Amino acid sequence: MTWRRWPDWPAFRAAQPPAARCWFIEQGGAKGYHEVVYGPEDYLVFGRESAGLPSLLLLANRAEWLHIPMVNPVARSLNMSNWVSLVLFEALRQSGFRASDALATTGG
Numbered sequence: 001m002t003w004r005r006w007p008d009w010p011a012f013r014a015a016q017p018p019a020a021r022c023w024f025i026e027q028g029g030a031k032g033y034h035e036v037v038y039g040p041e042d043y044l045v046f047g048r049e050s051a052g053l054p055s056l057l058l059l060a061n062r063a064e065w066l067h068i069p070m071v072n073p074v075a076r077s078l079n080m081s082n083w084v085s086l087v088l089f090e091a092l093r094q095s096g097f098r099a100s101d102a103l104a105t106t107g108g
Contacts, residue, residue: 009057017041022064025087026053029065036066038091040098046087049080 006012013022020041025033047053058065068083 024053024058024061024065025083026058026065027067029067031066032069033066033087034090038094040095044087044091046080046084
């Protein structure tokens with residue numbers, strides 16, 4: 001894994017391959033994280049635990065805005081590490097765990 005930092009959102013998006021999709025995980029999305037098909041070029045985008053993602057970003061990307069179903073409708077979210085684990089596991093499960101196998105063989 002390579003850590004990179006971009007100066008802003010437009011710079012990040014400009015650097016991505018054409019087939020790359022960003023999935024925005026935040027309360028209020030029309031689809032659940034388990035209702036989409038993830039691809040090898042996709043990115044999972046999570047906001048800060050205290051504030052979530054910016055509403056303008058979510059509104060500009062409604063088709064890619066996903067939620068995690070919650071039992072308690074007044075609860076904002078699970079702990080961030082839990083919801084990242086849920087969504088990442090689903091994306092890896094759909095890929096047949098190819099990404100995790102690659103990390104295991106490279107020591108990543």
